[in-house]
Amino acid sequence: MGGAAAGAVPMDGHDFALWEKRVDALMILGSGKGHFTVDGLRRALEDMGEPAFESMSYYERWIAAINQNLIEAGVYSLEELGEKMAEVDARGETYAAAQGISE
């Protein structure tokens, strides 16, 4: 990406949402546990290709990369992820409603 032509730098910012801060924390803690390196995350990010940079937000790309690395590291399986996501999805229609009971 470095050196490519691009438009004016967008200056608008936003406050980080809780889910984004959690993705950031999972990145730090997961890498602290030795399940992946920043290079491993970057490889996953680059494998997503250019379209992901247009269609997904920053932390959406990061959770996808963290998830891929955790599955590759054998921390949990694709099946376990699928079952858990279905369970989370069934809890409610908003981020707050989808939190587990332990929250």
Next chain:
Amino acid sequence: MPHDHHDHLSPSGHPYRQDNDSGLTYWQTMEIAVRELLVEKGEVTASQIADQISAMDERSPANGAAVVARAWTDPDFKARLMDNASDASREMGFDIGPMHLVAVENTAEVHNLIVCTLCSCYPRNLLGLPPDWYKTREYRSRAVREPRAVLREFGVELANGVQVRVHDSTADMRYIVLPARPAGTEGMDAEALAALVSRDSMIGTGLPRTPSST
């Protein structure tokens, strides 16, 4: 009408992202699932996650500003900072982690600019999380290609004779700019000087405030 969009602004005046107040997204579902799986597997605890978020929230550009102000007022510290910015920052009590931090000094002849063309590596332990623009395709693409044009967008107009050095960060090596101490600050102590050090001045996209502008 100042109140028209009141509901869409956070206390800091920034708009909430769409995904903060709309329905659950696929990627939010994935975040919850990944987090819960990690807790269920005994990899992390919920309190470790909360503690990590708090630690990150507490980091702000004020940390970096304190380091800069000390370097402006303590020549021995400045020498240690230029030699090894990780150790010098730790000396002031900041948790730098394992990363190798390199301080680059702005002078009348040289202006330094920091970017991460690959991703979003940033001296987060001293400055907090990077601003959104730092992570944009536009900044990452153009900072190494036409830094002077990018600087102009940030309101920084450099004299023709000033050399621009662009530093591309990596996961293990991150840069922080030591801005030049503004003129007219001779009598100020480190605390007053730190108030002049903006976040952008430590990335290179800004200059420190001057005493008359604060």
